[in-house]
Amino acid sequence: MKKLEETLSEFNDIPETSLHAFFAKMKPIQIQKGTFLVKEGNIANYIYFIESGMLRSYYFVNNKEVTISFSFPGDFVTAMSSFIKQRVGYENLETLEDCELYQIHYKDLQQLLNSDKYLEHIYRLVLEQYYIKLEEQFIFSKFRTAKERYLNLLRDNPLIIQKATVGQIASYLDMSLETLSRIRSTI
Template identity: 35%
Template sequence: MNEALLKYMDKFDSLSKQEKQDITDNLLVQTFKKHTILLHEGEIANKCYFILQGCVRQYYLTDGEEKTTAFFTEEQAVVTFSSYSQQIPANHYWVCEEDTTALVGHLDKEQEMYQKFPKLTAITREIMEQDYGKTQEAFATFIASSAEERYLLLLKNRPDLLQRVPQHQIASYLGIKPESLSRIRKRMSLKK
């Protein structure tokens, strides 16, 4: 899986080939089986993840019902900043929806890596800023959109999710019931 990591790191011109190799050699890559829970509600997130292959779902339990709020797939970071950096209990779960291979970061190891590879700080910051911007935009769009518009955006921006996760989780992610998702899909197929 180091090949996937090296390929991803090729995006960063500020690192030399040797620096990329050294960083890769110092990172922990782990594979998790489908249904592995990476974080439970109430736990302190002492790890963060960067998905190389697979899918992780974030959900909350509300009155015994799972409310899906995010799917993390290839080249996405899975981190809860409040729990991870402030060491407070998380209020959600992370579960692998597929067999998943990820970089696994630990807070103490992360600081060590930044000292050893100073350029990594700027790269991490750039990745976080881009991710934060995308998250803000997605949240604003979600709030301002109808259920059908949210589904169309999902089809446009993340069509792979429809083949990777169960429909009831897609419905939850869109903020609707599975029956509503079925009606939207049926209406759309009739329009074609």
């Protein structure tokens, strides 16, 4: 729970009672590489905090995988649209390595948020960070050349380069395998 405590301590004004209430609802789980925490066509009932390990979020378009994001220790992750709406979703959330996670059920989280204004504030901040990350990825993928996208990924997120497959990286960068191979051969 060390990483979770470190992450929440970044939010300075949380009373100990709020933190204890939140920690009491977070259940530790160990998940093996290749496990789906959420699968398309299901409802995302949990939000997860990554203590260790790496996850990937993706969906299918015309039978082709489209990687949305990679998540690392210190991140909260779920199929956000499905989780918030509590409806069947399109997203898959898969572990790329063995993971230590903490999970909280949607109903437990809602109960905490309804009873604790500090936790509600933290949740809003986490959602804002999630949104910013997705918006930056969207802008990153639309307004940069393929080579710029790869070089930025190499500089800003080398763990993705080290741990994800070439196909996952190409999908995340919104380019073909051939384009990615060409770029990599020139660097």
